[in-house]
Amino acid sequence: MIEVRFHGRGGQGAVTSCELMAQAAIAEGRYAQAFPSFGPERRGAPLQAFLRISDHPIRLREKIYEPDIVVVLDPALLASGGVKEGLKPGGTLVANTSKSVAEVRGECGFDGRTAVVDATRIAVEELGVPITNTTMLGALLKAVGLVKLESLKGPLETRFGPLGEKNWKALLRAENETVIEE
């Protein structure tokens, strides 16, 4: 079982990211849970969303305390602390940033496997809005092959309708542009 924690802000679609990933895994016949941090959400306030994917039924209703992967949708959250909390030493950090891996490590204090991509720039260019939740799924899948890339296509179309294609393109571009350092 792989556990993932997304960091974003209210309105940036972290919950949707988890939902899309869960639906992709379930479409592959596997098991998944996607859930928000339970409680009221406020636009712009930092929030977390959670994802579990497994090849076996998931019999667990705990929160996620020690994620295998942390995904950061908003670059400003990297330095504000909490990003590396509980992240397993052998885990992976996937960050939206225009900075280098070395700079990100300096900001958030995590010195393990790190993947970076300038998802905000890609999202603005491809989608016309700085909302990186779908774009960052490309980076996540480049870093860790949680689901097959194609498995996200259906969930994206269902969720975004005619805009699914644009999101798909942004996701593919991020997948291509992500830089990973062990």
Place this chain on the structure above:
Amino acid sequence: MARRVGLEVSLACSEAVKLCNVDVVAAYPITPQTHIVEHLSELVADGHLDAEFVPVESEHSAMSACIGASAAGARTFTSTASQGLALMHEMLFIASGLRLPIVMAVANRSLSAPISIWNDHSDIMAERDVGWIQVFAENGQEVLDLTIHAYKVAEDPRVLLPVAVNLDGFILTHVIEPIEIPDQAEVDAYLPPYTPQMRLDIANPVSMGMVGVPEVYTEARKACLVALEGSYEVIKEHWEGFAQHFGRRYQPIETYQAEGAETLFVTMGSLGETCMTAVDQMREQGQSVGQVRIRLWRPFPVDDFVEAVKGAKRLVVIDRALQPGSASGPVATELKALLYDRGIEMYVANFVAGLSGRDVTRADFAAMAQRVEAAQAAGQPMTCEMWGVKE
């Protein structure tokens, strides 16, 4: 053919209600139940469900509208939580007293004060004695299944009682997970249209809810009690039928690794799955632990429970609600009484845990077992303790 989809559990509940082809939904939104009725209102507005959606001004009105609709012969649904359920309180007795087969999903949530939108069982425990059949789900699939089963039981002429399907707020309602949705023909084959035994009809007038003078009140309540107790066999029968139709089997009391276990956890609701995994891990370390899960809370399946726990050295009962001023939580009180009735001596430890959505983890279960084993070995009395209170 059933289809397997990733769906929020709240929406799985709404889909079940749609598959049951209800006639009337009357509801008022309250966290964490909102998504259930929100989705139902969409299904009605978009023409996917041919039902009357009554957007009432309070939960008291929601239950009142359900009572009226059900008395007129409609298949009726509502959903609520917490303060909303509390506001329905007086009407809940009327629904069961009039023998109306209303089905209600309760997205279990704490009661104020202090204000809490998070999960525990305070809401339904305060409605324990309203004469409804009460079941608990542990995951999204069970929510869908139990909702369909609820109509089958409620409308059975041998029962005619309302059913509350409990699902833990947020911990279940807001999680997206795999759900197998049966197709309409499959549900239709299991659940025929509702045929009321008696209904409000101006062509054939009847009176419902008359005054129960002292000469008849006791007998009327007795009749309700007999119906509730009698529902046990019907509930089991229709779970058996459910298994034949849909391949998923439910029992009033379910066990996990309980055979021969010295320590048995007793859980109700979404704690069940975490507890199962905790049991797996503790067994790997050689501990003799197992689990008993209460699916049917009302009527309480006494014989099934006794059968499930016989031979154990101790029970670790986890209550998700307080029973202030009593020696135990509501579930432990129930269990101690029935064990005493049967002349069974057993060490019953009780923890009130997970109030207002506070996480109960695998580590918590392990620590509880350790604490109880040590207490029993030291000859300490059985205790009820609020778990994890910060001091």
